[in-house]
Amino acid sequence: MLVKIRRASDIKQSEITSQSDYLKRRQFLKAGVSAFAGLGLMRAGIGEAAIQRGPGKLEKIANIRETAYRPPEAITEYEHITTYNNFYEFGTGKSDPHRNAGTLKPRPWTVVVDGECEAPGEIGIEDILSGFTQEERIYRFRCVEAWSMVIPWVGVPLADLLKRFKPTSGAKYVAFQTLNDPEQMPGQRLPVLDWPYREGLRIDEAMHPLTLMATGLYGEVLPNQNGAPLRLVVPWKYGFKSIKSIVRISFTKREPEATWNMQNPREYGFYSNVNPEVDHPRWSQKYHRIIGAGLFAGKEKTQLFNGYGEEVAGLYAGMDLRKHF
């Protein structure tokens, strides 16, 4: 099926639901859920209705399962999530991806999976969307530049996807690669980074239940500027680990190359776990600014592992996080 992906820049201001309206709607829906439950009526479909929905310009993802992954913080507005991006493939300015990502063609899209696995192969985006239950995961997102958002992703636990390809005991790491095509990604014409963008995780990080292969945002397929059609989301690591527009996944024996780590190993470690105690050499990581909180909102204290320590601290037991930053 050929899906026409419109640019998010087509959105009219009037079509964007404000954050307060979302909250009101959630309240209303919750009230509705309890009312139905009280009447002993069927609750089927209610969970679906509570899914965060965007402005409706992009294709809706059907049958999204609601999950318990929802932090207490207010969800960042769709407009902010889709106009303030670091995606150097479309330019190094924050609003460049929103302006320039229209050249990306997210359909058809195939991901090659190879390396240390029994069943290497390919998988298309349509198969990922139809062959796996899509879950809504509302995660905090902390950028290495000391700002943060709360994003209602839609996606598949990465572990579920990876298991299809039967990784062997030799698979110690997972490497990811972004599309390398300057025609679709004009930013790649400049050697700002060593293209293609690459990232990697240790296999236990990749298999962790929090790690998500995102297919959508606000109940709709991913806008191009957010890494369409498929991107990684690792909520306890700095945002640059969450590689976008993935075309290749490889199981490897050794620690794979990671773009920012290669660019400046002193500033960007392979792990890049959110850690207020380990500053970036040029700026502090103790606080971050919440996008959408307003001009005078001030900053918030950054939490170790971006507040997901309870779930992920065990992955790093006994490791010196200052050394393995």
Add this chain to the structure above:
Amino acid sequence: MPSLQQRIRWSKPVIFLACLLPLCLLVLRAVNNDLGANPVEALTHDTGDWALRFLLISLAVTPLRMLTGMSWLIRYRRMLGLFAFFYALVHFAIYLWIDQGFLWSEIIADILKRPYITLGFAAFLILVPLAVTSTKGMVRRLGKRWITLHRLVYASALLGILHFVWLVKADYREPGLYLLIFLLLMLFRIPPLRRRFQHA
């Protein structure tokens, strides 16, 4: 036909208002909630950009005079330099107030520990005595020492540009362009070149 004197007198308020335009546009965007997802960053970057631009514009006055022989251009230099200081002041105030919320412990740690902030702070500090001694009375009182003192503006501009270079993550094109323009303008300050252009 109005005299040169009169034309300079009339044009000064026009240029003054033009120099205020970037700030007006920024305030307008802030009032209209049009600063994007990260308004603090937008305010900081925009005022910092304009401080550097006005520094370079004021440094361009002398080379322009040399190349064109329009010696009256010097009459606008003080105003342009003061606007560089003005935008640097607004930039610094936004950092202290909106960005850091007057958290002095964090601010002092930032200035001491973060090289790019150290450089930016130094660039700003240098501009303070230059702004203070910009009045006609001070120029007269300081005499020859005024010129020596005001050569510090070269250091301020260089530090300001390095402040920008150092905060960039990977794309050095914009700060690189500022550095290139700065170096080009500095060529005119090298004595043999300076003499050549002055005689031309």
